Amino acid sequence: MSARILVIPGSLRLASHNRRLAAEASRMLALTDAVVTLVDLADYPLPIYDGDHEAEAGVPENANLLAQRIAAQDGLLLVSPEYNHSLVPLMKNTIDWVSRVRKVNGRPIQPFKGLVVGLASASPGRFGGMRGLEALRTVMRALGADVITQQCSVANAASGFDDDGRLSDDVARTSLEALVDRLLDTSRSLGRHG
16 A cells, blocks of 8 residues: 655755755655655745734645645655754744644644654764754644654764765665655555545
8 A cells, every 4th residue: 555655854954964864765755656746945935823813814735735745645744954953934823823834724623643763964074963853743743643653863964865866875865765665665554534
């Protein structure tokens, strides 16, 4: 049974290590029977979350569109950098807005509830963004996601990719392969659309 997997990098920078890691994860997933979609958050710009804005104007259309895409998946891979030992504002703001979506096409939804989620990060530092993933894991669990234990943190990412965008470090590549395998297996068994 194939699974639908959405991959979202939490950076807008074109040369971002996390965008490269998301692309590599998507490539690995595409070698399986999974239906893989790589999303660019630049295509879904959102204002900073503000309860007054939501009360006056409602949830932005881009949040509704993302929520609809997420709700249609069996699994989600979030690939996020870390800032100051925590998750980045772009990822947090996106999650906050999407979590506010209550209906899509008149049907009630909870976009993250019961969704199988994997986490990955890349950083030029020696910790590979692990501390940011801890914060992201807490947020996703609070929203009812089934966050898998396996994760991937690529340290020293400035030299971590070859010219083709593949991971050049064997340990990092093995870690990403293990994450992709676990995400796919768990999405097949626990996915919302199986």
